[in-house]
Amino acid sequence: MPAEEKERTLSVEDFAGFLGALEGSGLEVVVIGGLAVGTYASLRGERVLSADLHVYTTQETQVQIMDWAPSHGARIVKRPQPRGISVAFLEWDGKEINVLSHTVGLRPPAESIQDARVFHLRKAEGLCVMVADPYDLLACKLEVNRPKDRPHQEVLRSFLEEEVVEAFRTEPGNRDRIAPAGRLLEVLKLERLPADLARRLLPHARSASDFRFLIGRAPDREFEDAVLAAVPEALGLREDIRRIVERRRKEPPTGASARPPRARPAPPSAR
Amino acid sequence: MKKSKKPFRIKTPEQEARAISQREENERAKAEGRPLPYPNPWDVWDPTKLDPAEATPEKIAERYREFCKLCPPRKRKEHFL
Numbered sequence: 001m002p003a004e005e006k007e008r009t010l011s012v013e014d015f016a017g018f019l020g021a022l023e024g025s026g027l028e029v030v031v032i033g034g035l036a037v038g039t040y041a042s043l044r045g046e047r048v049l050s051a052d053l054h055v056y057t058t059q060e061t062q063v064q065i066m067d068w069a070p071s072h073g074a075r076i077v078k079r080p081q082p083r084g085i086s087v088a089f090l091e092w093d094g095k096e097i098n099v100l101s102h103t104v105g106l107r108p109p110a111e112s113i114q115d116a117r118v119f120h121l122r123k124a125e126g127l128c129v130m131v132a133d134p135y136d137l138l139a140c141k142l143e144v145n146r147p148k149d150r151p152h153q154e155v156l157r158s159f160l161e162e163e164v165v166e167a168f169r170t171e172p173g174n175r176d177r178i179a180p181a182g183r184l185l186e187v188l189k190l191e192r193l194p195a196d197l198a199r200r201l202l203p204h205a206r207s208a209s210d211f212r213f214l215i216g217r218a219p220d221r222e223f224e225d226a227v228l229a230a231v232p233e234a235l236g237l238r239e240d241i242r243r244i245v246e247r248r249r250k251e252p253p254t255g256a257s258a259r260p261p262r263a264r265p266a267p268p269s270a271r
Numbered sequence: 272m273k274k275s276k277k278p279f280r281i282k283t284p285e286q287e288a289r290a291i292s293q294r295e296e297n298e299r300a301k302a303e304g305r306p307l308p309y310p311n312p313w314d315v316w317d318p319t320k321l322d323p324a325e326a327t328p329e330k331i332a333e334r335y336r337e338f339c340k341l342c343p344p345r346k347r348k349e350h351f352l
Contacts, residue, residue: 013352043350117348 008049010095012039012131015053016124018092021072022055023128027065029055029099030116030130032106032137037152039119039131040159048155052096056132058109059101062088105143106136134160139187160184161197168201174209185217195219202230208237215244224248317341 012019012035022029031039034050041048057065062080069076069090074097077089086102106112116130132140138156141149164180171177181201185193193201198219205211211231218224224245231237282290293309300307314320319337321330 039350039352042352114344117350120349120351122352 008034008051010050010052011035011042011047012053012119012129013121013123014095015092015097016121016127016129018053018074018097019055019129020124020127022065022068025068025072027057027061027068028113028130029057029061029065030109030112030132032056032100032103032112032132032140033098034152036131036137037141037155039129040134040137041155044159044162046155048152052098054098054100056100056103056106056109056112058113059086061109062086062099062101065090065099103140105140106132112136134163135183135187142187157188160187161200164197165200165204168210169204174207177207177210178213181213181217191217192219193217195223198223199226202226205230208235211235211237211241212244215241215248218248221249 012031015035019029019031030036031053033052033054034048035053038048038050066076066079066088074090074092077091077096078087080086080088080099080101086100088099090097090099101109107115112132113130115133115136117133119129119131121127121129134156138153138160141153141156145153160180161184164184167180168177181193181197184197185191188194192198193214198214198217202214202223205214205227211227215224215227218227228238228241228245231241297307297309317338319334319341321334326334
């Protein structure tokens with residue numbers, strides 16, 4: 001049955017037994033797909049349910065899960081094929097589980113595992129579940145962009161915008177305050193902040209780097225003027241910001257444009 | 272992301288000969304137990320590095336644990352549901 005037609009009634013807690021058993025056996029996976037989106041949505045009191053669980057892992061772990069499954073109550077419905085599909089289909093407690101080692105739009109599994117977030121499920125005795133990084137998930141959903149992904153894009157974007165504002169408001173370090181906003185722009189392939197988001201960030205700007213970041217990504221002239229008006233005299237930045245504004249106003253508007261993918265450090269390995 | 276200003280170029284024959292001779296001098300020094308005349312700077316910056324010839328899966332795992340002490344991975348974000 002196509003996934004779109006299946007009844008969406010499940011949350012990540014419904015798979016706690018399976019995920020707990022995997023964790024107990026040292027098999028590292030990250031939750032992706034609709035259930036991952038639902039996990040982030042539930043932090044904001046929203047509900048996004050799914051029909052099945054998608055987990056993402058390395059090819060090596062996927063093979064280990066195939067060996068592990070029969071002795072842990074999971075039935076193998078279909079094995080991944082060499083040089084073919086990279087998904088293993090399992091059935092556990094009457095529910096469908098897809099174990100993927102490759103998927104469009106997501107970084108390689110080892111990197112996704114490294115950047116995954118941990119969710120402590122209170123309803124499942126504090127079980128720790130790794131869920132793919134929401135920026136990665138949004139990038140994936142934007143790239144795949146099926147009709148069923150579009151509501152997920154909105155949910156993730158709202159979640160991340162809240163996180164961007166929260167970081168700008170509360171993080172003590174300049175880099176930590178700005179990095180989430182920069183990452184969101186990168187995922188959305190935008191050079192300028194969405195106007196609503198920019199206006200939410202401005203009241204929380206306090207350091208020179210905050211103001212430089214905002215002016216460098218100002219969505220419109222009105223916002224540029226607002227930044228100029230908001231820069232505290234004590235920072236001694238006003239002249240700098242004015243020069244940046246003048247330069248920007250001479251440049252043709254760029255708006256959204258494609259950016260090169262972010263370079264990530266390679267994991268350490270033997271020489 | 273900053274782009275390297277230096278364009279990619281294949282080594283000239285002189286550069287290649289120099290690299291080979293430096294490598295040979297290093298190999299000779301290693302065989303004789305002398306300090307390497309052209310050490311790889313990473314060997315100083317990362318003392319956990321392993322010789323590939325001696326790297327077993329256990330040693331690689333141990334080396335990764337040691338490396339994580341020098342350069343700890345970023346802390347995971349945690350959420351409570």
